[in-house]
Amino acid sequence: MRIPAHIGIIPDGNRRWAENKGLLKEEGYERGLKPGLDLFKLCEEIGIKEITYYGFTMDNTKRPSVQALAFTKACIEAVKLLCHEDASLLVLGNTDSKMFPKELKQYTKRQVFGKGTTKVNFLVNYGWHWDLSRSTDKALKNQNDLLKTLYSSDISRIDLIIRWGGRRRLSGxxxxxxxxxxxxxxxQYWPDFQSQHLYEALEWYNKQDITLGG
Amino acid sequence: MRIPAHIGIIPDGNRRWAENKGLLKEEGYERGLKPGLDLFKLCEEIGIKEITYYGFTMDNTKRPSVQALAFTKACIEAVKLLCHEDASLLVLGNTDSKMFPKELKQYTKRQVFGKGTTKVNFLVNYGWHWDLSRSTDKALKNQNDLLKTLYSSDISRIDLIIRWGGRRRLSGxxxxxxxxxxxxxxxQYWPDFQSQHLYEALEWYNKQDITLGG
Known part of the structure; x- marks a missing residue:
């Protein structure tokens, strides 16, 4: 079996889970801790070499503060759990902001725990624009200015991407x-395009909540 | 109904379609022309304001030349078809390379055709790295150096992304x-994580061909 060398984990649905259980939204996050550790151990057994967990983003911190507090606490606890494993651990995110928890500052340089077998990256207060802005180019420091530096600057943000042919990837x-x-x-393959495909996609899109990362 | 303002179209599966029909792989591309025009007209009717078509990429041009020739020809024809529609059309891609068809150079500045109602972007010899490298920063001019400018430079390319909670997006x-x-x-929501989820994802991944955009 071909095993991916590096998997990304987007552990979504904590708030919806809590609501379904009649709990407060923010109570969902701590229930995500054990899954994260279980997943780590499974990947270790299987021989997956690198895992990146999507903790929380700069966008997420705009949510109600009771939620921000809860997911921050869950991330701190998750990192502490991973320190007891054979992990080469890096916490990555914007430490210049007050939303970055001081408890995790010590993990922002990669450290080896135990045998350090699995490389683990844990994103905390991460932002895609922040990530790109380390470059020395001043134009990259501001999100709108970054978009202007693209050759594709005349192409706006995309709401819905429809891909034919069954592959589930962006391919650049x-x-x-x-x-x-x-x-x-x-x-279906693209030459077998039918109007129905577009209608299906639009019906599906109509049911999605749009948060722009929030 | 909430209609997306901008949709991205990844018209994949032309070669697999051709193989299934007992044709040569490269014969699939021209069968993608009518679908592309049909889709444009549907979007126009529905009131979708902007469409981006993924024509071909710099990565794709590394394929056998008979295929590169065929998909280039199909893109040229697709653009010519769109010129007869009410489109504000831009062809975008790396024109510095000989893989960019000279027939499309005239469309690399946005032009209004007919009433220009729908904004259409057609990517031809596009590269994600090329797109980011217009910046004035020298470090962005080379793909490996670009990766090094990221705050996340210590995180490698990701093979498989698993997202819980049903949403189909990257969220940054x-x-x-x-x-x-x-x-x-x-x-399922993340707190309901089961080992089976990971196994399913790995089984699925095992069946995917890995082309890195090729």
């Missing part, structure tokens, strides 16, 4: 305009 | 490391 398609896009995959 | 997750990643979506 406009990485900046797609940061918040919804993806809809159609299994 | 590492846009550069995910340009070629395969996405697997699990409808």
């Amino acid at each position: 398609f406009l990485p900046i305009q797609s940061v918040y896009s919804d993806f809809y995959i159609i299994d | 997750f590492l846009p550069i490391q995910s340009v070629y990643s395969d996405f697997y979506i699990i409808d």
Whole structure:
């Protein structure tokens, strides 16, 4: 079996889970801790070499503060759990902001725990624009100015991406305009396009909540 | 109904379609022309304001030349068809390379055709790295150096992204490391994580061909 060398984990649905259980939205996050550790151990067994967890983003911190507090606490606890594993651990995110928890500052340089077998990256107060802005170019320091530096600057943010042919990947398609896009995959090959495909995609899109990362 | 303002179209599966019909792989591309025009007209009717078509990429041009010739020809014809529509049309891609068809150079400045109602972007010899490299920063001119300018430079290319909670989007997750990643979506919420989810994702990944955009 071909095993991915590096997997990205987007552990979404904590708030919806809590609501379904009749709990407060913010109570969902701590229930994501055990899954994160279980997943780590499974990947270790399987031999996956690198895991990146999507903790929280700069966008997420705009949510109600009771939620921001809860997901921050869950991330701190998750990192502490991972320190007891054989992990080479890096916490990555914008430490210049007050939303970055001081408890995690010590993990922002990669450290080896135990045998350090699995490389673990944990994103905390991460921002895609922040990530690109380390460059020495002044134009990259501001989100709107960054968009202007693209050759594709005349192409706006994409709401919905429809891909024919069943593959579930971007293949390098406009990485900046797609940061918040919804993806809809159609299994049929493109030459077999039918209007129905577009209608299906639009019906599906109509039911998605649009948060632009928030 | 909430209609997306801008949709991205990844018209994949032309070669697989041709193979299934007992044709040569390269014969699939011209069969993608009518679908592209049909889709444009549907979007126009529905009131979608902007469409971006993924024509071909700099990565794609590394394929056998008979295929590169065929998809280039199909893109030239597709653009010519769109010129007869009410489109504000831009062809975007790296014109410095000999893989950019000279027939399309005249469309690399946005032009209004008919009433110009729908904004159409058609990517031809596009590259995600090329797109980011217009910046004045020298470090962005080379793909490896660009990766080094990221805050996340210690995080490698991601093979598989698994998202829980049913949403089909990246939400700003590492846009550069995910340009070629395969996405697997699990409808269950993250607190309901089960080992089976990971196994399913890995089984699915095992069946994907990995082309890194090629």
